[in-house]
Amino acid sequence: xxxTIRDVARLAGVSRGTVSRVxxxxxxxxxxxxxxxxxxxxxxxxxxxxxARGLSIGRTHSIGVVVPFITRxxxxxxxxxxxxxxxxxxxxxxxxxxxxxxxxxxxxxxLTRGERVDGMLLVGLEPDEAMVEAIQRSRLPTVLxxxxxxxxxxxxxxxxxxxxxxxxxxLGLGHQRIAFLGDLPQVAFSYPASKxxxxxxxxxxxxxxxxxxDAYTVIGDPGRSRARELTRALLTRSTPPTALICASDLQxxxxxxxxxxxxxxxxxxxxxxxxxxxxxxxxxxLTTVRQPLFESGVAGVRLLLEQVADGPPARPVRTxxxxxxxxxxxxxxxxx
Amino acid sequence: xxxTIRDVARLAGVSRGTVSRVxxxxxxxxxxxxxxxxxxxxxxxxxxxxxARGLSIGRTHSIGVVVPFITRxxxxxxxxxxxxxxxxxxxxxxxxxxxxxxxxxxxxxxLTRGERVDGMLLVGLEPDEAMVEAIQRSRLPTVLxxxxxxxxxxxxxxxxxxxxxxxxxxLGLGHQRIAFLGDLPQVAFSYPASKxxxxxxxxxxxxxxxxxxDAYTVIGDPGRSRARELTRALLTRSTPPTALICASDLQxxxxxxxxxxxxxxxxxxxxxxxxxxxxxxxxxxLTTVRQPLFESGVAGVRLLLEQVADGPPARPVRTxxxxxxxxxxxxxxxxx
DNA sequence: TTGTAGGCGTTATCAC
DNA sequence: GTGATAACGCCTACAA
Numbered sequence: 001x002x003x004t005i006r007d008v009a010r011l012a013g014v015s016r017g018t019v020s021r022v023x024x025x026x027x028x029x030x031x032x033x034x035x036x037x038x039x040x041x042x043x044x045x046x047x048x049x050x051x052a053r054g055l056s057i058g059r060t061h062s063i064g065v066v067v068p069f070i071t072r073x074x075x076x077x078x079x080x081x082x083x084x085x086x087x088x089x090x091x092x093x094x095x096x097x098x099x100x101x102x103x104x105x106x107x108x109x110x111l112t113r114g115e116r117v118d119g120m121l122l123v124g125l126e127p128d129e130a131m132v133e134a135i136q137r138s139r140l141p142t143v144l145x146x147x148x149x150x151x152x153x154x155x156x157x158x159x160x161x162x163x164x165x166x167x168x169x170x171l172g173l174g175h176q177r178i179a180f181l182g183d184l185p186q187v188a189f190s191y192p193a194s195k196x197x198x199x200x201x202x203x204x205x206x207x208x209x210x211x212x213x214d215a216y217t218v219i220g221d222p223g224r225s226r227a228r229e230l231t232r233a234l235l236t237r238s239t240p241p242t243a244l245i246c247a248s249d250l251q252x253x254x255x256x257x258x259x260x261x262x263x264x265x266x267x268x269x270x271x272x273x274x275x276x277x278x279x280x281x282x283x284x285x286l287t288t289v290r291q292p293l294f295e296s297g298v299a300g301v302r303l304l305l306e307q308v309a310d311g312p313p314a315r316p317v318r319t320x321x322x323x324x325x326x327x328x329x330x331x332x333x334x335x336x
Numbered sequence: 337x338x339x340t341i342r343d344v345a346r347l348a349g350v351s352r353g354t355v356s357r358v359x360x361x362x363x364x365x366x367x368x369x370x371x372x373x374x375x376x377x378x379x380x381x382x383x384x385x386x387x388a389r390g391l392s393i394g395r396t397h398s399i400g401v402v403v404p405f406i407t408r409x410x411x412x413x414x415x416x417x418x419x420x421x422x423x424x425x426x427x428x429x430x431x432x433x434x435x436x437x438x439x440x441x442x443x444x445x446x447l448t449r450g451e452r453v454d455g456m457l458l459v460g461l462e463p464d465e466a467m468v469e470a471i472q473r474s475r476l477p478t479v480l481x482x483x484x485x486x487x488x489x490x491x492x493x494x495x496x497x498x499x500x501x502x503x504x505x506x507l508g509l510g511h512q513r514i515a516f517l518g519d520l521p522q523v524a525f526s527y528p529a530s531k532x533x534x535x536x537x538x539x540x541x542x543x544x545x546x547x548x549x550d551a552y553t554v555i556g557d558p559g560r561s562r563a564r565e566l567t568r569a570l571l572t573r574s575t576p577p578t579a580l581i582c583a584s585d586l587q588x589x590x591x592x593x594x595x596x597x598x599x600x601x602x603x604x605x606x607x608x609x610x611x612x613x614x615x616x617x618x619x620x621x622l623t624t625v626r627q628p629l630f631e632s633g634v635a636g637v638r639l640l641l642e643q644v645a646d647g648p649p650a651r652p653v654r655t656x657x658x659x660x661x662x663x664x665x666x667x668x669x670x671x672x
Numbered sequence: 673t674t675g676t677a678g679g680c681g682t683t684a685t686c687a688c
Numbered sequence: 689g690t691g692a693t694a695a696c697g698c699c700t701a702c703a704a
Contacts, residue, residue, distance in 0.1 A: 002449055002474070004681055015691045020683055028689055049451035051391045052681030055696050060387060062430070073615070076412050083433045092452075094398070095429050097419045113338055115385035115697085116428075134381075138338065253619060279409070283589060283616050340697060351675045356699055366673055388697030391680050451681085 003044035012040035023048055062092035063304060064117035066107055068124055069099060073250070073278045074293055078123055078145060081297020089305065091118070098125075105131070112138035119308045121145060121300050126192065127152075141307040145300040148192065153307065153317040155299045159193050162289045162323040163200025163245065166273045169287070169325045170243045171208055175271065175334045178205060179216035179234060179241035181227060181251055194222075194247040197275060201245055216241050224254035231258030235270070242270060242334035249274035249281045249288055256284070256330065267332035277326055285329035292321045339380035348376035359384055398428035399640060400453035402443055404460055405435060409586070409614045410629055414459055414481060417633025425641065427454070434461075441467070448474035455644045457481060457636050462528065463488075477643040481636040484528065489643065489653040491635045495529050498625045498659040499536025499581065502609045505623070505661045506579045507544055511607065511670045514541060515552035515570060515577035517563055517587055530558075530583040533611060537581055552577050560590035567594030571606065578606060578670035585610035585617045585624055592620070592666065603668035613662055621665035628657045 005023075009016045014033060021029050022037040029037075040046075054060045065082055067075050079095070086093050094117060098104040104125065111120050112134050119141040126147045127135065135142050136151070144154035170178055180201045183194035198219075202212045215237065218230040227246065231254065234240065246252040252274030256266055264270050274281055277290035299319050307313065341359075345352045350369060357365050358373040365373075376382075390396040401418055403411050415431070422429050430453060434440040440461065447456050448470050455477040462483045463471065471478050472487070480490035506514055516537045519530035534555075538548045551573065554566040563582065567590065570576065582588040588610030592602055600606050610617055613626035635655050643649065 002451070005683095006681080016682080017684085017692075018690060021690085024683080030689055033689080047446060047449050049391075049449065049681050050446075051387055051396060051451050052696090053683075055385075055387045055391050055680090055698090056682040056684085058696075076416075083431060087433050087435075087439070093431050095419060095431050097423050099423075103423075109381075110383055110386075113383045113385065115338070115387045280616055280619055284619060341699095342697080352698080353676075353700080354674060357674085360699080364673060369673080385697050388680090389699075391682090391696090392698045392700085394680075 003046040005046075005048065007044055008037065008040045008046050011044060012037045059118050060116060061090065062094050062117050063119040063121065063301075063308075064094045064096060064111050065121045065123060066096045066098060066104070066111070066125060068097075068104070073280070074248070074276050075123060077278065077293035078297040078300075081294035081299075082121060082123075082145075082301055083297075084294070085298040085301035091305070109134065112140050119143070119304045121304055122147060122152075123297075123300075139312075141304060141312065143300050143304040143307065145296050146193070150318075151316060153303045153313065153319075155296045155303065155319045155321065157291045157296075157321050157323050159196035160200035160203065162275065162291065163197040164204035165323065165325045166245045166275070166289050167201055167204035167208070169327065169331065170245070170271060170273065173243075173271065173331060173333050175243040176210065177216070177239070177241040177334075178210070178212070178243045178245065179218070180212060180245050180247075181218050181220075181230060181234075181255060182247035183222040183251075184219055194219075197245075197247050222248065222251065224250050224257070227251035227254030228258040228261065231255040232261050235259060235262050235264050240264075240270075243273070243331070244270060245273045245275075247275055249276045249278045249286060252286055252288065252330070253280065253284065256286075266330050269335050271331040271334070273325075273331060281326070281328070287328045287331040288326055289323055290326045291323045296321055339382040341382075341384065343380055344373065344376045344382050347380060348373045395454050396428075396452060397426065398430050398453050399455040399457060399637075399644075400430045400432060400447050401457045401459060402432045402434060402440070402447070402461060404433075404440065409616070410584070410612050411459060413614065413629035414633040414636075417630035417635075418457060418459075418481075418637055419633075420630070421634040421637035427641070445470065448476050455479070455640045457640055458483060458488075459633075459636075475648075477640060477648065479636050479640040479643065481632050482529070486654075487652060489639045489649065489655075491632045491639065491655045491657065493627045493632075493657050493659050495532035496536035496539065498611065498627065499533040500540035501659065501661045502581045502611070502625050503537055503540035503544070505663065505667065506581070506607060506609065509579075509607065509667060509669050511579040512546065513552070513575070513577040513670075514546070514548070514579045514581065515554070516548060516581050516583075517554045517556075517566060517570075517591060518583035519558040519587075520555055530555075533581075533583045558584065558587065560586050560593070563587035563590030564594040564597065567591040568597050571595060571598050571600050576600075576606075579609070579667070580606060581609045581611075583611055585612045585614045585622060588622055588624065588666070589616065589620065592622075602666050605671050607667040607670070609661075609667060617662070617664070623664045623667040624662055625659055626662045627659045632657055 005016050005019050009019045096107045122144050124146045144152045182198050205212050220226045220230050259270050274286045274288035277288045281288045341352050341355050345355045432443045458480050460482045480488045518534050541548050556562045556566050595606050610622050610624035613624045617624045
């Protein structure tokens with residue numbers, strides 16, 4: 001149906017080789033011939049088959065992005081960054097959403113065959129040993145976003161420091177009884193951010209001579225509704241905290257609802273800090289630790305394309321993006 | 337580097353043809369041979385090149401999704417649905433974000449070559465005549481989501497009726513002075529939803545013997561901040577409306593902020609209704625007209641894959657998804 | 673049941 | 689400067 005290079009060659013009265021040379025505008029073509037070929041291309045409304053070209057030159061002109069749980073707003077935000085960065089190039093973006101370890105492994109296995117994509121971006125995926133080996137053996141350029149394996153170039157934030165900023169913000173307001181609400185480490189896809197943030201809170205409190213008692217540490221399934229329940233429980237203790245740091249904005253939203261459930265006013269009686277600075281944080285006036293999600297996607301693409309173009313760097317590159325506290329209306333001084 | 341079908345054949349002591357037959361599990365293979373081949377495949381960690389296979393059989397096993405302004409939350413939600421539906425198949429999802437007419441045209445031109453993807457999903461894009469012709473000529477299976485051209489199978493909602501539901505909800509609460517806040521029709525990508533919703537409001541009011549005066553019709557650039565300004569202006573008129581229907585949730589959020597700016601309480605003095613039912617609507621307690629965004633993606637994929645498998649339907653299929661009003665806390669009876 | 677060989681559309685390496 | 693021709697990796701008649 002569609003025209004091929006052969007048809008163009010015939011119409012222009014030249015060989016396929018010449019058409020190819022025009023297509024890839026190589027110098028050694030007679031200007032007149034070139035014009036004739038271009039005319040034929042226009043007449044036939046021809047454009048080359050990416051598939052055939054890919055097979056021939058061994059590159060696909062597309063990059064694969066593997067994301068777990070595309071439904072998480074933070075992941076969407078990173079994807080936006082990736083798409084944005086890629087759209088200024090002529091690489092296609094192939095998205096793989098993985099929600100089971102099986103699918104994750106099969107996707108990565110397919111991708112590392114090297115025929116499907118020219119590079120791979122792993123978002124929020126901590127590769128296990130088998131995967132690391134498979135990727136390295138395949139030599140497929142690979143970059144991690146929001147994951148920490150030192151054997152790959154990667155884009156990360158300092159979660160420990162970020163949590164420390166949240167603590168500092170609360171200490172500055174005068175809080176002493178600070179609690180932490182985080183994710184249960186998921187079995188299938190261990191996502192270490194919550195743990196690191198937990199550590200950051202503990203460490204920063206200790207540095208200030210304070211403590212994070214077990215009673216003020218609540219861990220549960222990620223998500224709003226679970227956070228709501230946990231917060232209710234936390235606030236009905238005999239000595240409730242005056243401030244709560246959550247491992248994510250979503251949990252902070254849930255925490256706020258939980259506070260409302262037991263009629264504890266935010267920020268008068270309880271200050272709440274989230275993490276990520278999603279859109280909703282702005283809408284809701286949530287104080288939060290901002291991490292540059294969009295930019296992480298952009299940075300990941302940049303790292304990856306460099307690697308695709310120049311080959312692997314001598315040593316993996318670690319890009320650390322800055323975090324900061326965005327103070328809005330859910331934090332204030334502790335109750336007297 | 338990576339193993340090819342040739343290596344597998346050699347290792348298993350059979351021909352390439354036989355390996356291929358095993359790969360596509362065709363019946364006419366001796367069970368023993370099959371086992372031997374499978375073993376060789378496992379040993380070599382082989383998986384077939386999608387590129388070569390695609391070139392050979394003329395299908396790519398991937399579908400292209402073209403979305404304008406991937407940054408809009410409603411688009412993201414549709415994308416989630418598309419990804420979800422596709423992930424249960426073995427089709428890859430190639431995402432194209434287009435933000436200029438030039439890029440839109442070049443993307444669609446590339447895609448209609450038929451070599452890159454097996455089908456195309458156009459989200460929120462009203463194709464112009466040239467595009468329609470190009471697509472039809474290429475015979476590339478194409479489905480529209482949230483766009484109305486009758487020459488294609490498509491997934492839509494009844495915007496007019498949806499807006500009517502919003503009006504009905506407000507009338508039921510006793511409102512008489514109802515205003516509408518909508519998008520300026522964008523030049524580059526004309527997006528008719530706002531206009532249709534406007535029409536729906538007007539029509540429903542008229543059916544109730546009421547009017548939508550020009551003074552109560554405010555139209556501006558889409559987005560929160562512009563809606564905020566417009567709402568402030570609207571509310572400082574001599575006879576402000578008691579209710580405001582917005583063409584999108586984002587604008588409703590802006591409207592609410594605008595009301596707060598001029599110290600008009602929602603819902604005591606002003607009721608606000610949005611459109612879409614994004615996540616934020618739930619977080620903020622916004623009354624809104626829910627449209628099934630996620631499901632629209634699922635439905636679009638279903639339509640498209642049928643078309644890829646069975647060829648084009650005799651007549652384009654129009655799938656209309658249901659809308660309904662979700663009453664939350666931004667609507668109530670009008671002030672006495 | 674299995675092997676052989678031509679073709680998918682392009683690029684690259686030769687000659688000429 | 690241009691034209692053959694052999695790859696690229698797979699699939700699929702057609703033979704055997």
